[in-house]
Amino acid sequence: MGTKARLSFEFFPAKNEATEVKLMQAVHGVAALSPDFVSVTYGAGGTTRDRTADAVRRIMAETSLAVATHMTCVDASRAEVDGVVAQFRTMGVRRFVALRGDPVAGVGSAYVAPRDGYANGADLCAAIAATGDGDISVSAYPEKHPESPDWDADIAMLKRKQDHGAARALTQFFFDCDFFERYVERARAAGVVIPIVPGVLPIHNFRQVASFAKRCGTSIPGWLGGRFDGVDADTDPAVHASLAVEIAVRQVELLRQRGHDELHFYTMNRADLVTAVCRQAGLVAASPSARHQPVTGAEAA
Numbered sequence: 001m002g003t004k005a006r007l008s009f010e011f012f013p014a015k016n017e018a019t020e021v022k023l024m025q026a027v028h029g030v031a032a033l034s035p036d037f038v039s040v041t042y043g044a045g046g047t048t049r050d051r052t053a054d055a056v057r058r059i060m061a062e063t064s065l066a067v068a069t070h071m072t073c074v075d076a077s078r079a080e081v082d083g084v085v086a087q088f089r090t091m092g093v094r095r096f097v098a099l100r101g102d103p104v105a106g107v108g109s110a111y112v113a114p115r116d117g118y119a120n121g122a123d124l125c126a127a128i129a130a131t132g133d134g135d136i137s138v139s140a141y142p143e144k145h146p147e148s149p150d151w152d153a154d155i156a157m158l159k160r161k162q163d164h165g166a167a168r169a170l171t172q173f174f175f176d177c178d179f180f181e182r183y184v185e186r187a188r189a190a191g192v193v194i195p196i197v198p199g200v201l202p203i204h205n206f207r208q209v210a211s212f213a214k215r216c217g218t219s220i221p222g223w224l225g226g227r228f229d230g231v232d233a234d235t236d237p238a239v240h241a242s243l244a245v246e247i248a249v250r251q252v253e254l255l256r257q258r259g260h261d262e263l264h265f266y267t268m269n270r271a272d273l274v275t276a277v278c279r280q281a282g283l284v285a286a287s288p289s290a291r292h293q294p295v296t297g298a299e300a301a
């Protein structure tokens with residue numbers, strides 16, 4: 001584990017003033033971990049377009065962090081998507097995460113590509129690459145995207161994204177590292193050479209995570225459900241938070257032992273869990289004050 005880890009942290013845009021305060025506190029919190037970049041998600045059909053732009057603008061103004069904006073193709077024409085990309089480029093954004101996105105009706109409902117829009121993440125990646133220099137990340141699914149008919153189709157899509165200019169793939173969150181390992185093997189065998197960066201989600205709320213995992217095809221191993229049995233994020237936030245940190249630290253350590261030195265963290269707009277994970281897993285130096293401080297869960301959503 002001698003190599004320095006390269007970290008990125010994902011946020012979602014704020015809905016109102018209160019959540020904006022929380023978002024910026026979290027951004028400033030992870031800035032101390034010296035990430036390679038942070039990213040801000042983009043809602044289906046442009047539903048968060050202005051809020052994503054506001055968050056990106058604010059992070060660029062208030063920190064020296066490199067910021068990537070996510071872009072999706074759902075319910076938007078090519079011209080609309082191109083316009084938003086151009087707007088971000090005018091703001092100085094050079095990093096993008098190119099995604100198809102989920103239908104506005106939600107994860108799990110059938111996706112219909114807009115007739116005059118981009119069909120998938122690979123198409124969008126090519127379109128963004130054509131607009132100028134920069135750095136494009138794309139998605140990858142260690143347990144296969146639920147809509148992929150089979151592994152070959154799933155990996156072929158990742159290869160297409162690479163061929164269209166993707167610099168790296170950031171994965172969906174997962175809890176069984178063997179899925180990730182097998183996925184990387186499949187991708188490498190198919191000629192994918194770009195970094196495949198594991199997506200790590202410290203479990204801020206087990207009930208919510210389990211429900212979302214079901215919809216997006218992430219398995220919840222039996223042992224994980226067992227660990228959170230009787231531990232509720234709302235009624236017992238401190239115990240829940242320290243369990244979440246312990247489990248994510250173990251996952252990060254295993255990934256590092258297996259040679260994965262780039263990690264993408266889903267922050268859920270709170271810095272406490274990811275900071276504790278990064279420090280306890282030795283990804284960043286532990287500050288003397290943080291070393292003995294338990295996570296309180298006080299920032300729980």
Ligand SMILES: Cc1cc2nc3c(=O)[nH]c(=O)nc-3n(C[C@H](O)[C@H](O)[C@H](O)COP(=O)(O)OP(=O)(O)OC[C@H]3O[C@@H](n4cnc5c(N)ncnc54)[C@H](O)[C@@H]3O)c2cc1C
Binds near residue numbers: 099120172
């Ligand atoms: C790191 C990361 C960040 C994310 N950020 C956001 C975000 O900001 N906003 C948001 O709304 N969602 C986000 N998502 C969720 C994502 O939008 C959903 O998982 C969505 O269902 C798929 O988007 P995608 O770009 O991965 O799809 P794609 O990779 O384009 O497609 C998913 C799968 O569908 C199949 N498929 C698609 N098109 C075709 C085709 N033409 N022919 C054959 N098969 C096809 C392929 O098997 C493919 O693997 C994110 C996901 C990840 C992993």
